[in-house]
Amino acid sequence: MHLIDSVLAILLMIGVGVFAAWKMGFNEQNSTALPRLVIGVTLPAYMISNISVNYSSESLIAMAPGLSVPFAALGICYVLGTFVARLIGLPTNRRGTFTSMFALSNTIFIGLPVNLMLFGEKSTPYVLLFYIANTVLFWTVGVYGISRDGDSASARVFALANLKRVFSPPLTSFLFAVVCVLAGIKLPTLVLSVCKTVGNSTTPLSMIFIGIVLHSVDWRSIRLDRSLASLIGARFILAPLVVIALCRFVPLPLLMKQVFVIQASMPIMTQTAILAKTYNADYKYAAVMTSVTTLISLVTIPMVMLLMNHFDLFG
Numbered sequence: 001m002h003l004i005d006s007v008l009a010i011l012l013m014i015g016v017g018v019f020a021a022w023k024m025g026f027n028e029q030n031s032t033a034l035p036r037l038v039i040g041v042t043l044p045a046y047m048i049s050n051i052s053v054n055y056s057s058e059s060l061i062a063m064a065p066g067l068s069v070p071f072a073a074l075g076i077c078y079v080l081g082t083f084v085a086r087l088i089g090l091p092t093n094r095r096g097t098f099t100s101m102f103a104l105s106n107t108i109f110i111g112l113p114v115n116l117m118l119f120g121e122k123s124t125p126y127v128l129l130f131y132i133a134n135t136v137l138f139w140t141v142g143v144y145g146i147s148r149d150g151d152s153a154s155a156r157v158f159a160l161a162n163l164k165r166v167f168s169p170p171l172t173s174f175l176f177a178v179v180c181v182l183a184g185i186k187l188p189t190l191v192l193s194v195c196k197t198v199g200n201s202t203t204p205l206s207m208i209f210i211g212i213v214l215h216s217v218d219w220r221s222i223r224l225d226r227s228l229a230s231l232i233g234a235r236f237i238l239a240p241l242v243v244i245a246l247c248r249f250v251p252l253p254l255l256m257k258q259v260f261v262i263q264a265s266m267p268i269m270t271q272t273a274i275l276a277k278t279y280n281a282d283y284k285y286a287a288v289m290t291s292v293t294t295l296i297s298l299v300t301i302p303m304v305m306l307l308m309n310h311f312d313l314f315g
Helices: 002-023 033-054 057-087 095-103 111-119 121-149 160-166 169-182 189-199 202-216 226-247 254-264 271-278 283-310
Strands: none
Touching: 002 111, 002 202, 002 283, 033 121, 033 169, 033 189, 033 202, 057 095, 057 121, 057 169, 057 226, 057 254, 095 121, 095 226, 095 271, 095 283, 111 121, 111 202, 111 254, 111 283, 121 169, 121 254, 121 271, 202 283, 226 254, 226 283, 254 283, 271 283
16 A cells, blocks of 8 residues: 555656646746756755764665665666667667666656655665766766767766766765764754755655656657667666666665665666757657656556565565
């Protein structure tokens, strides 16, 4: 019943976004403030309040070994994606974008709200572990591949501008809260109270924006080809299976494993299309793939949860 309630709550919030786009004229262009507000304000506030209140230095240190699983899983998927791109005969101006979409998922804008609905606030640090690995790889090898699809054939993997983007507001806030906990610094109660109140709007704002995006997609233009089929298989079958296989060999808490699987099952990162446009790559291709996998994830996320609840997937 908890799973059903959580999924229904997610769908209803997305439905609010669809309604806002349908009846109130919202679209991706005039609602761009929503993702900026989430990433720049509400999510950092949530990170500070959650980590500062709910975790001790001992519990944070105990989580560190968990980073090995997402880094290994995403690295494996990225390598496999480069081979699949060649195998299905993708044109060279799509291969880097395809590989990034194949391996990396929307771990924070969709991943965090979904995990909060499914597992509660105790899942937040585990979400951030996966997010760290996903963000580091996206802003290094991911951006490098996307840039080579467009005009930047001489782009570097570890460009300084991209490395700076690794330290996004959510990650910076997370690290700030971790340092405070490890150093025994207690933030004022008023600050934490404000952060909690502001942070609680993260999930509804994220889901409403997803609904607005889904309403704006021209679904009649979408065709199931080898590229789309490969990305659907990678995002919703291959990636979670790789995480499950790795979790069998690394002793981690059950909740951490479950969160990692859900994170691996997320749709394509929305930033992929934005970067593809920046580098004059095929951004429309990336935008369509992102929208399709976002819609499909509304069905696959409950399926993954049901499988984890009814079968011992981790050995």
